[in-house]
Amino acid sequence: MQRILIVEDERDIADLIAFNLERAGYATLKAHDGIQGASLAIHEQPDLVILDLMLPGKDGYAVFKELRRDARTRDTPVIMLTARAQTEDRIQGLEAGADDYLTKPFSPKELLLRVSAILKRSQAAPGAVTVDHGPFRFNKNELKFYLEGEPIDLTSTEFKLLLFLTERAGHPQDRNDLLRTVWGYSDEVHSRTLDTHMKRLRQKLGNHAAMVETVRGIGYRVLEA
Secondary structure, three states: OOEEEEEOOOHHHHHHHHHHHHHOOOEEEEEOOHHHHHHHHHHHOOOEEEEEOOOOOOOHHHHHHHHHHOOOOOOOOEEEEEOOOOHHHHHHHHHOOOOEEEEOOOOHHHHHHHHHHHHHHHOOOOOOOEEEEOOEEEEOOOOEEEEOOEEEOOOHHHHHHHHHHHOOOOOOEEHHHHHHHHHOOOOOOOHHHHHHHHHHHHHHHHHHHHHEEEEOOOEEEEOOO
16 A cells, blocks of 8 residues: 655644545555654655645755655655645746645645556556667666766656657657646646756756757657667
């Protein structure tokens, strides 16, 4: 049974999230402040963390940075949950490296959809399978990415997005198809999510960023090697 840590200081919201997750077959852990949340995540190593940003003791961004610094939680998927609905806050959360971002009030059904999509893309494929493309190498079993032989730290979302484009190199991929494949949903509101992840990917690719090309009016493609 996959375990999900809910870090939320409003106990009624935490209980509502836990109820819906448990009804869907997940096990849950709860923390009501940032210090406890970071400690539980590091020591219990859940499959996913739902992290509120406005927390007592230590805010959500500080908790997130602590999780990414620790080898035990570096690759743990995180959904940021907050009452801040402004686009700038959403982009800040995604640029920090969160896998997804959900604003309050939210639909429990939408939360479950996002949890399911993230956990599916975080699971390693069976068998040691590698994909090589020019300077890119993907280890699909370990969800590891190498650039010219050097390991590059990608989130599970970034890994799946770049792998999907690479396996279809030379062919433009529609924005909506990318959103549905990688995030499990597609609409105009969330298209900024895609753009933010592409921006982060290009930054991590450094001198090879030009291999990921924007196709105006369509979406993105990885160039042929």
